[in-house]
Amino acid sequence: MAEALARHSMVKASTAGWTAVMNRYPELASEPLVANWAHAGRPLVVRRPACSDTAGLVPLGLPLPPSHGKRRIAVSLVAADIVASAPPPLLADAAAAAPEAWQATIEKLVQLLPETRTFGSLAWQHLTGLPYLSDSSDLDLLWPLSSVKQPGTLLSDIAGIAKQAPMRLDGEIVGPTGGVQWRELTGTDADEVLVKGPAGVTTTTRAAFLAGLVS
Structure with missing residues (x-):
């Protein structure tokens, strides 16, 4: 390939x-x-x-x-x-492999952005059938920036869901240059953020990343 x-x-x-x-x-x-x-x-x-x-x-x-x-x-x-x-599996497709206690949170996340994908323990359990999830597992997610109409609203909505979730919500907003940990993007537009791309890590501002600009 x-x-x-x-x-x-x-x-x-x-x-x-x-x-x-x-x-x-x-x-x-x-x-x-x-x-x-x-x-x-x-x-x-x-x-x-x-x-x-x-x-x-x-x-x-x-x-x-x-x-x-x-x-x-x-x-x-x-x-x-x-x-x-x-691509990594859609959260909606992997939901059946998640614990019952996670289901309400997953439903909210899928309603928020149906294109949300998952990686980490939930994805591996879904894809392999092996037992990856434990009581201390995070829910690792990828939110595609290309599917987001209002990035600022998405971030505040994720934060609201995270406060009530029984597990830690981790993961990245993914743009043209790579992914940024979602909590990093809750700051001001001038804040510098780390973009994890296919070849390494670069930096840009929150505003430039959310606008889909290539650094």
Whole structure:
């Protein structure tokens, strides 16, 4: 797949590609869940590249569920060995995997912006069927700026929902240059915010980011 993949994209590896990953990271072979990851049809997530990553390979990650140590594993893959890619799941689609105590909050969030997507523990439990959620789990969300008519109102509405939620609401508003942690955007227009993009972290002002301007 030649096109650039956005951070948080979910991808699936070919059988041959995953065999190459296991050969490149032989220490992972001792973890059966990881060794069989691609064969079970489970996805990986696109992450930002690290200094140790091999140039020309797609940086990917997978977190193990708490029952397997909650370890975050970083691997990389030849782009040609990615056989499918998709955005992280819509919150509405992942809701069935969430605890009953979360359902009212999720319903409010979906009503607020149906295009809201989720990553983190809820997304992984929804996509893999493995038990990722615990009593201390956050609800990790992505709100696409392109779908937001009034960013300022969205932020105040998220804050209102967060105050009443039984879990911590974490996540980013995602614009053309990357994502900004939503709480950072509740300040003044002149405030500097950190934009997490596919290649690294940049800075811009709150006003420029919410206007969709490229820094």
